C-alpha cells in the first residue's frame with residue numbers, strides 16, 4: 001500500500017506515491033523510504049523536509065498487497081528502494097507460519113543499497129523455509145535487470161516444470177514488465193504473478 | 199479537435215474539453231494524451247493517487263461513448279482494472295487510456311466511489 005503525497009512545487013502541485021514500508025501492527029506511526037532520483041523535483045522536495053514539518057497526503061491506496069500467504073512456494077523479487085512493499089509482506093507471511101518455501105531475490109547496484117538487510121537476514125535465521133539471496137550489479141538499470149532476468153530464468157523457468165509458485169515483483173521501470181512477461185510466458189498463472197512498477 | 203465530455207456521478211456539473219491530441223502531453227502525469235493528461239492539463243480534477251503510474255485505480259472512469267477511439271488497454275492496465283471496485287465492460291484507467299483520434303467524441307463518467315474512497319481517507 002502507498003500514501004499519496006501532495007508536493008507543492010513553485011509552479012505546480014505534484015501527486016506522488018510513497019510506499020508504507022512498515023506494518024499495520026507497528027501502530028499509527030509509519031515509515032516510508034525514498035530514493036533521490038536524478039532530476040526528480042518531487043522527491044527533492046521530500047528530502048528538504050525536516051522533523052516536525054507537516055506533509056499533506058491521502059491514502060492508503062494500492063493493489064499490490066498480500067493478505068494471506070498462498071499455500072504454495074512464494075517468491076519475492078525486488079530491487080533497491082522497491083523492497084518497501086515487500087518488507088511488510090515478509091513480516092505478514094512469517095506471522096502466518098508458512099508451510100511452503102519462501103524466497104527473496106533482492107538486487108541493488110551496491111551492497112549499501114540493500115535496505116533492511118539486517119531485518120531480512122533475521123527472518124532467514126528464524127525461519128528455515130526462507131531463502132534470502134542478493135544480486136549486486138552496477139552499470140545501470142539495464143545491467144541490473146539483465147542480471148535479475150537471468151537469475152529468474154535460471155531458477156524458476158528452465159530448472160523445473162513446477163508452475164505453482166506465486167511471485168511478487170517490485171522494481172523501477174519497464175524491467176518489471178519484462179520479468180512479468182518472462183514468468184507468465186513460461187506458464188505461471190496470470191494471478192500468481194503480481195507486480196508493481198515504479 | 200477531439201472532445202471529452204465529463205459526467206460526474208457525484209452530481210457535479212458536467213464539463214467539456216476540446217483539444218488537439220497532437221499537442222499532448224498537456225502536463226507530466228499519466229500517459230501523454232491520456233484522459234488524465236487532458237483533464238489535468240485543462241484544470242479539471244481527476245484523482246490520480248499513484249501519480250498516473252498505473253499502480254492504483256483511483257483514476258477509474260467509465261467510458262460512455264467513444265471507447266473504440268481510445269488506445270487499447272495494456273496487460274498492466276487490465277491487471278489493475280481486475281481489482282477496481284465497480285468495474286464495467288467499458289471501464290478504463292484515466293491515466294492509461296490515450297485519446298488517439300483527432301476527431302474523437304468521448305463521454306466519460308467519473309464514478310462516485312472513487313471520489314469517496316479518497317475523501318474519506320484524506321489525512322489532512
Ligand SMILES: Cc1cc2nc3c(=O)[nH]c(=O)nc-3n(C[C@H](O)[C@H](O)[C@H](O)COP(=O)(O)OP(=O)(O)OC[C@H]3O[C@@H](n4cnc5c(N)ncnc54)[C@H](O)[C@@H]3O)c2cc1C
Nearest residue numbers: 016017018019033034035037040041042043081198251253
Ligand atoms: C505505487 C508506487 C509506489 C512508490 N513508492 C515509492 C517509495 O516508497 N519510495 C520511493 O523512493 N519512490 C517510490 N515511488 C516513486 C515515486 O512516487 C516517484 O516517482 C519518485 O520519487 C520520483 O518522483 P519525482 O517527481 O521526484 O520525479 P519524476 O520526474 O516524476 O521522475 C520519475 C522517474 O524516476 C524513476 N524512479 C521512481 N522511483 C524511483 C526510485 N525509487 N529509484 C530510482 N528511480 C526511480 C521513475 O522510473 C521515473 O523514470 C513509487 C511509485 C509508485 C508508482
Ligand code: FES
Nearest residue numbers: 246248254257293
Ligand atoms: S492514477 Fe493510479 S492508476 Fe491511474
